[in-house]
Amino acid sequence: MSRRAILVTGASSGIGLAITRHLAGQGHRVYAGARKPDDLAALAEIANVQPLRLDVRSADEVQAAVELITAQGQGLYGLVNNAGVGELGPLLGWSDAQLQRLFDINVYGPHRMTNAFMPLLLASRGRIVNIGSQGGSITSKYFGPYTMTKHALEAYTQALQLELAPHGVAVSIVQPGGVATRVGENAQGATQAHFEQTPEPLRAEALQVLAAMSKPAPPRSDEPESATNRKLSDPAIVCTAVQEALFSDRPSLRYMVGTEWEGNRVLHALLDKLLDANDGSSLHYPRERLIALLDEHLAARHSPAGDLRE
Numbered sequence: 675m676s677r678r679a680i681l682v683t684g685a686s687s688g689i690g691l692a693i694t695r696h697l698a699g700q701g702h703r704v705y706a707g708a709r710k711p712d713d714l715a716a717l718a719e720i721a722n723v724q725p726l727r728l729d730v731r732s733a734d735e736v737q738a739a740v741e742l743i744t745a746q747g748q749g750l751y752g753l754v755n756n757a758g759v760g761e762l763g764p765l766l767g768w769s770d771a772q773l774q775r776l777f778d779i780n781v782y783g784p785h786r787m788t789n790a791f792m793p794l795l796l797a798s799r800g801r802i803v804n805i806g807s808q809g810g811s812i813t814s815k816y817f818g819p820y821t822m823t824k825h826a827l828e829a830y831t832q833a834l835q836l837e838l839a840p841h842g843v844a845v846s847i848v849q850p851g852g853v854a855t856r857v858g859e860n861a862q863g864a865t866q867a868h869f870e871q872t873p874e875p876l877r878a879e880a881l882q883v884l885a886a887m888s889k890p891a892p893p894r895s896d897e898p899e900s901a902t903n904r905k906l907s908d909p910a911i912v913c914t915a916v917q918e919a920l921f922s923d924r925p926s927l928r929y930m931v932g933t934e935w936e937g938n939r940v941l942h943a944l945l946d947k948l949l950d951a952n953d954g955s956s957l958h959y960p961r962e963r964l965i966a967l968l969d970e971h972l973a974a975r976h977s978p979a980g981d982l983r984e
């Protein structure tokens with residue numbers, strides 16, 4: 675495999691750091707975006723890594739990154755839009771500014787990076803990999819704002835894929851379930867503030883949930899996974915999917931990664947949407963027609979022409 679230049683945003687910790695180490699370990703030149711001086715210094719210690727000061731909300735820092743990478747002359751093959759924040763809280767009470775901030779990082783960040791690096795990515799016929807979430811397909815109480823951003827990233831990725839495929843740039847989204855990182859701790863202060871600002875009629879419930887969150891039950895490794903006993907995955911599973919999206923001959927649009935319990939949860943949520951669409955439309959297909967539709971769809975996906983729906 676040839677050595678490529680790849681930019682990873684949010685490389686200071688968790689999944690972004692794991693992807694950075696993984697790609698740099700293969701000899702690729704990794705531009706690793708981070709914000710804090712200590713993180714930039716630590717990234718500089720990793721062979722094949724060049725740290726970049728990069729807050730994805732800052733058009734100036736994004737532009738400076740474009741100029742630096744362009745000046746180095748190797749171009750850019752891969753853009754991994756990983757930076758993101760996982761703030762939680764009941765929807766009621768979020769201000770416009772708080773929602774805008776979350777979207778500014780999780781959605782406009784990838785868009786800002788993509789626009790800025792498009793000339794380099796077109797020149798290299800490169801790849802864009804967005805780190806989404808299973809929360810881009812499902813949602814639940816208190817995950818509203820975060821999953822709104824990840825749903826938006828799904829639509830963004832798919833539309834971008836359709837637009838750029840004829841120009842030789844492939845676009846994918848990786849959809850992890852729960853991954854063992856400090857994403858919750860890193861957003862803890864903001865999450866606490868969101869719960870505390872919850873207005874009536876949800877206030878009492880929000881404060882109860884917040885109190886329970888501050889004393890999480892220890893994981894029960896001998897019991898099966900459930901909503902109250904989650905099994906977090908290693909960031910390595912995200913690295914494997916990113917690797918595939920960056921380097922496979924036919925990258926997929928979506929890479930869902932996580933546990934079997936999580937996969938079942940997503941499938942059931944999507945089946946609910948399918949059944950709602952069937953019930954709410956003029957179709958009202960009976961069970962047999964729905965099963966036949968699934969069979970036709972599977973056959974089309976596995977045909978040599980692939981799945982060409984838009």
Ligand SMILES: NC(=O)c1ccc[n+]([C@@H]2O[C@H](COP(=O)([O-])OP(=O)(O)OC[C@H]3O[C@@H](n4cnc5c(N)ncnc54)[C@H](OP(=O)(O)O)[C@@H]3O)[C@@H](O)[C@H]2O)c1
Nearest residue numbers: 684686687688689709729730757758807852853855857860
């Ligand atoms: N962990 C999970 O369970 C999970 C599941 C599904 C999806 N994800 C997604 O995976 C991605 C990485 O999350 P993680 O779990 O690795 O969490 P993490 O350890 O908290 O890492 C988040 C990264 O994003 C960076 N970041 C935050 N705001 C930024 C900004 N304005 N500009 C540039 N960088 C910024 C952080 O940098 P600082 O250190 O400077 O704050 C950090 O490097 C996120 O997009 C997240 O939504 C995570």
